[in-house]
Amino acid sequence: MTPRAAPAVSGRPGAIDVAGSGHCCGDLGAGVGHWPACIRALAVDRAVVCRRFGHSVSVSRWSRASRRDGGDPALWLLLAGFAVLVMAYRQVLLHLKTRAMARDADPVKPTRDRMGETELERYARHIVLRELGGPGQQRLRKARVLVVGAGGLGAPALQYLAAAGVGTIGVIDDDVVENANLQRQVIHRDADIGKPKVFSAEAAMLAQNPFVTVRPYHRRLEAGMAAELCVDYDLVLDGTDNFDTRYLVNRAAVAAGIPLISGALSQWEGQLSVFDPARGTPCYQCIFPEAPAPGLAPSCAEAGVLGPLPGVVGAMMAVEAIKVLADAGAPLRSEMLIYDALWSETRKIALKARDDCPVCGENKED
Numbered sequence: 123m124t125p126r127a128a129p130a131v132s133g134r135p136g137a138i139d140v141a142g143s144g145h146c147c148g149d150l151g152a153g154v155g156h157w158p159a160c161i162r163a164l165a166v167d168r169a170v171v172c173r174r175f176g177h178s179v180s181v182s183r184w185s186r187a188s189r190r191d192g193g194d195p196a197l198w199l200l201l202a203g204f205a206v207l208v209m210a211y212r213q214v215l216l217h218l219k220t221r222a223m224a225r226d227a228d229p230v231k232p233t234r235d236r237m238g239e240t241e242l243e244r245y246a247r248h249i250v251l252r253e254l255g256g257p258g259q260q261r262l263r264k265a266r267v268l269v270v271g272a273g274g275l276g277a278p279a280l281q282y283l284a285a286a287g288v289g290t291i292g293v294i295d296d297d298v299v300e301n302a303n304l305q306r307q308v309i310h311r312d313a314d315i316g317k318p319k320v321f322s323a324e325a326a327m328l329a330q331n332p333f334v335t336v337r338p339y340h341r342r343l344e345a346g347m348a349a350e351l352c353v354d355y356d357l358v359l360d361g362t363d364n365f366d367t368r369y370l371v372n373r374a375a376v377a378a379g380i381p382l383i384s385g386a387l388s389q390w391e392g393q394l395s396v397f398d399p400a401r402g403t404p405c406y407q408c409i410f411p412e413a414p415a416p417g418l419a420p421s422c423a424e425a426g427v428l429g430p431l432p433g434v435v436g437a438m439m440a441v442e443a444i445k446v447l448a449d450a451g452a453p454l455r456s457e458m459l460i461y462d463a464l465w466s467e468t469r470k471i472a473l474k475a476r477d478d479c480p481v482c483g484e485n486k487e488d
């Protein structure tokens with residue numbers, strides 16, 4: 123209710139008529155405190171006049187009277203609000219304390235050989251799979267996988283390996299993130315342009331799953347260290363786009379006796395295979411004995427590549443890695459899967475080892 127300004131009864135300009143509000147200011151000590159706040163707001167810098175008794179009271183006098191009375195609703199509202207804040211703060215503290223006590227009482231604590239409650243919940247959709255289960259997830263958790271290249275194929279493979287809970291993931295690449303990479307290398311962001319790919323990928327993996335360990339190697343894979351590096355891992359994925367590195371990774375994997383999952387892309391088509399000579403399959407060089415002549419196998423930069431295609435093939439490489447590590451199903455050993463995205467076709471071809479392979483054959487080079 124807003125009182126209407128009335129002609130100054132007391133003859134003082136600016137005085138406000140409050141008698142119409144039904145309140146009496148005859149006894150200031152008892153009555154003024156009950157005036158509506160809107161009247162008091164209007165009374166600022168003015169004299170308040172009671173039409174009934176014809177006297178006026180200054181704001182400062184009214185304020186002193188109100189304090190004496192102790193009945194200011196605004197003050198009580200302020201106190202009530204403060205009390206509500208205190209109670210809410212106590213409730214929050216109690217909730218946090220209860221959560222902390224529940225965590226301390228959690229009977230499932232993570233150890234090297236046992237997943238904690240959060241990990242069990244995170245991997246629940248793996249654990250219910252008959253072919254994986256708890257033991258399969260534990261094998262992933264203890265596994266060490268090296269990914270060569272954090273580009274088109276490496277990006278999705280790294281993301282899914284980390285999300286799936288592969289315990290230790292090494293990634294080696296000497297490139298930095300470039301603008302032209304971001305059409306397909308989805309592990310890197312626009313803000314990562316100029317950063318080494320291995321560090322960008324490491325940050326993305328740890329942000330997605332802090333339960334894995336990432337080992338970034340910001341360097342090119344060289345002949346002098348490839349075999350030594352592979353010995354530290356159970357499996358290697360090759361997503362590089364040059365034949366020299368492919369042959370080098372293959373030799374290192376064969377020397378270390380670990381499987382190699384190799385993927386390749388061109389324009390609309392991708393292919394992948396699991397090379398595992400230690401289990402009687404061909405190696406990469408059995409199938410591709412020599413690098414193609416220059417110009418016959420143009421790179422993605424030269425020939426182009428569909429953006430989602432590395433996502434499809436890189437995710438398939440992660441699938442094969444999980445199958446190999448958990449010993450589930452039938453990985454693509456001695457087989458190559460070819461996916462033609464333009465015509466939506468997949469096909470598999472059988473692969474055979476070559477006795478004269480210089481890497482895994484009878485007369486292999488030492």
Ligand SMILES: [Zn+2]
Pocket residue numbers: 404405406407408409475476479480481482483
């Ligand atoms: Zn071979």
